Amino acid sequence: MRDTQVLPRALGADVSDDRKWRGGDHIPLYNIAPGLCPWMNMLHHGELLFIGMTWGYRTPDETAAKRKPWINARIEKALTGRYFRHMFREGRVIVPAGGWYEWTLENGKKQPWYITRRTGQPIFMAGLSNYKPRELGKPEQTAEVGFVIVTEDCEGGMVDIHDRRPVVLEPEDAWRWMNSDTPVEEAAHIAQARSLPTEEFMWWKVDRAVNRADPNNNRKELLTPINEST
Template sequence: MCGRFEQSGTHKYYARALGADVSNDQEWTGGDHMALYNIAPGRCPSMIMLHNHRLEFISHTWGYRTPEEAAAKKKPWINARVEKALTGRYFRHMFREGRVIIPGGGWFEWTLENGKKQPWYIKRKDDEPIFMAGITNFRLYTQQNVEVGFVIVTEDSSGGMVDIHDRRPVVLEPEDAWRWLDVNTPVEEAAHIAQSRSLPSDAFTWWKVDRAVNRADPFNNSKELLAPLDEHV
């Protein structure tokens, strides 16, 4: 699964990595969020939508729950299994109409060591940003009176990355990310992308980081949280 992630790049940086035209500097000078190194559920990082063939960066809540769940004060869902997102009643409408990309530098997973949660940071070996497949019930330029948010689509990680976890986010290359975002991409094709086009485990590297990451505090936000654990010693 994905329980935390990092999103410290600018919108222009992520747009350029996706292959978008960023030559108009004025278009990309405003609206960037602050660098976020330890994003927990409930925070409002940026998600990417495609509107009129242009990328839209929108800050929105990480998490989704139905009106009934909100009334019952249940915790929002933060991930959706790719196997169930298409066919399951809960996320099906979002899979069809609300496909988004969550950009970032990497994400965190945990192991249990000596009875304590040990965080790991996972990123691409080539230092390129990650583009995680997501779904949302948010609709651009539409008045909505229910809770809106996004969830990250996850897949089986074939035993886990160094046994960190048995689930991992679906991470797409730029070309597949564009196809995922495009509302004209048939649902069947989007399902194929999510189920077969995610980057393989050997495209990533990972290391232990300081347990300070475990503290889900908006002010617990520094680049040092990404440093390998031995650099803290």
């Protein structure tokens, strides 16, 4: 989105001081894949931050072993499991977007689908990150940083793909999710009980060019429904 106020306004942020949101246009991304750097929202001392952050997280040991980063975190395990527990307590973030892709297998080929809100509003996906904004007098973060998207069970999938989908929140719940003052138990309830239901979304098949994760393969036409009659 080129209008840098669109997402903060949709999230309910105060955009009256346009100097704060004038920090250069952000090139729209229509084919985001793990390893790329979309926007990530977080609250820092009450201030809403928009940060370009790598989609994917791995521990220093996993980095040294050159293992693939994790890109999702199951809400059922993020709270109690040792791997993401520290981020669930201190690194709850929001990943804003227009929608996301899922895939089916048709005639031995991966068929992408685009999923978005019926209202046309941006979506706000719950995420977790190990990123910490640098503060005066404190050492700079040296570990590899990134984020994962929190997923939930969706009883068979939105387009009959699998049984997982991102946790998508309304703006007011997104603020509560990001707020470090929100108790962990309340944050868990938000993710488990406040995610937008399936009927709030619509989806359609799009061109298989989406399967090519290339930063140069980025155009709005990737979201266009394909004409299966031709």
